[in-house]
Amino acid sequence: MTNNERVIDVTDLRRVYGDEKRGSFEAVRSVTFSVDRGELFALLGTNGAGKTSTVELLEGLAAPAAGRVRVLGHDPYTERGRVRPRIGVMLQEGGFPPELTAAETVRMWAGCTSGSRGMDEALEMVGLARRRDVRVKQLSGGEKRRLDLALALLGRPEVLFLDEPTTGLDAEGRRATWELVRHLRDGGTTVLLTTHYLEEAEELADRLAILHEGRIAASGRVADVVATQPSRISFELPDGYVLGDLPPLPELGVSGHEVDGPTVRLRTDTLQRAATGLLVWARDEGVELRRLDVRGASLEEAFLQIAQDAKGQSPQGRAQGRGQGQRQGQAQGQGQGQAKEMVA
């Protein structure tokens, strides 16, 4: 539950690596977003998009080149002492001493954390209670990630930063971590998550931002980001039929189509109208639309499209994009004559 208290507030954030002498690189370029108390916010993006670079600034591990960061009302870099005890951080790589056991690792860490949750409780929460006496070097990759999470939870943080928390976990471990993160969020913990698993963001995030080359390419509630993408209908044309035999696609609210042998794929922002129009047509014709598949857009489709659009806007992306999409028709022209040839 959120209560509109801005726990994370980021305005026009920039991060630059290197220097003028060796050459510099701007990894985070004018990023602005905020996260309310009790909200789970996901940062998504392709490799190198700038997720970790952004999160590190929020954790106070580095100072921004420009812009403003506030976590719990404080600058996490210059007021680290005020912010650090109230946040939990799960980095991408824990780097624990390999000879210590899981329990010793937690005990060592607990010594550096104020307001500690008990060691047993932390290990229990991440499902490592039975592995407490196993040395870190003997833990699996997924177990190490969970140990990392246990350490982040020790201080009963108000804000939890999770950088790719389920990378390396099997399906069961991933589900268990989702369950735990949801439970923490429901208990009022504010969570900032980075992930490459779009299903994870779909499952957990109240809101998200998609980063591309250091900029936010799209943001909002998951449903709103997904709703920017068209729904899809695919089916096989009945024997003896061609695309031009269907009702006019613009009248069905179809915004684009592809024909691949007998398979027709339609894109539409008015799914019910298009699906109804097609089914009524099939009934009236007395034919079956084989392999009929009707589906709303997914976050994965939205992500891929947004990343592709963002790439297309960079000079390099435009050059790469030339020549793409030639097989895709626009409903306005419909290209039915050409499609007839393709399916005849």
Ligand SMILES: Nc1ncnc2c1ncn2[C@@H]1O[C@H](COP(=O)(O)OP(=O)(O)OP(=O)(O)O)[C@@H](O)[C@H]1O
């Ligand atoms: N210490 C550094 N020095 C120079 N460049 C860096 C440094 N750390 C990251 N970068 C560059 O900054 C860009 C953003 O990296 P970052 O790790 O923030 O991306 P990311 O979105 O977290 O990627 P991934 O999903 O692969 O973890 C990349 O081009 C990366 O090569």
